[in-house]
Amino acid sequence: MIKSAREVVGDEVELMVDAGGSDAFWQHGYKWAINTAKMLAEYDVTWFEEPLRPDDIEGYKRLTEHAPLPIAGCEVLTRRQAFVPWIEQHAVDYIQPDVTKVGGISEEHRIADWADDHSILFVPHGWNTAEGLAADLQLVAAARNARWVEYLAPSCYIDDLLLNPIRLSGDGELQIPDGPGLGMRWNPDGIARYTGGMRLTTCTTGM
Ligand SMILES: [Mg+2]
Structure with a gap:
């Protein structure tokens, strides 16, 4: 599979391999991991x-030290606190906090900054919604140690929920929205389609 993928995309395109969530197909043991890494x-x-299993910090430390690729x-x-030992012990080369899990944008920015202080690159994992991806693009723009986001494509929850959908350009780059907030403009029809007919309402404030 990897040989075929490399032949198809050529030498100039970056290929990444994600074994997460595929336990039914691979044995996530150290020896499998180091041999596959080679x-x-x-x-x-x-x-x-x-x-490796996502909580196997000792296995990750050994693998990161000995594997010939990141x-x-x-x-x-x-x-945020769960990331400290992984960063300080350099258990990974690239760290992938998910802004929807770690406590929000400020907390993820602190994780990225702490990783930068330890020479670890930051690849955020907002992943499967337009809102997560929009947040990741702002975080990557603000981080010195980032240049990629991990996200799902195609995905109706990314492509259909915005009036200004986040799309790859021909040369494989994502435009960072420059509107207010995260730069998203909600698509009421898309939201209605995937929520059983819910409609956006105008936000009103009052005490
Ligand atoms: Mg992943």
């Missing part, structure tokens, strides 16, 4: 994501 490096894979992980962790 194979992936032969095809110039950019990173190997979640090759190791990514931590998308399932919640709370």
Whole structure:
């Protein structure tokens, strides 16, 4: 599969491999992970994501030290404090907090900053909604140690919920919205379609 993917995209395109959530197909043991990492490096894979069980910090430390390509992980962790040992012990090369799980934008920015102080790159995992991806784009723009976001494409929850959908350009880049807030403009019809007919209402304030 990796050989075919590399042949199809050529040498200039970055390929990443994510083994997360695929336990039914791979044994997530250390020896499988290190042997697979060596194979992936032969095809110039950019990173190997979640090759071990997500809480196996000792396994990740060993793998990150010995694997010939960068190791990514931590998308399932919640709370900023859970990331501290992973960062301070350099258990991964790329850390992937999910803004919808870690306590919000300020908390994720602090995780990214702490990772930068420890020479770990930041690849956010807002992933499967337009709101998560919009937040990730702002976080990446504000981080010195980031250049990618992990997200799902195509996805109706990303593509259909905004009037200004976030789309890849021809050269594989995402435009960072520059409107107020996260730059999103909700699509009322898209929201109604996936919520059983809910309609957006005008926000009013009062005491
Ligand atoms: Mg992933």
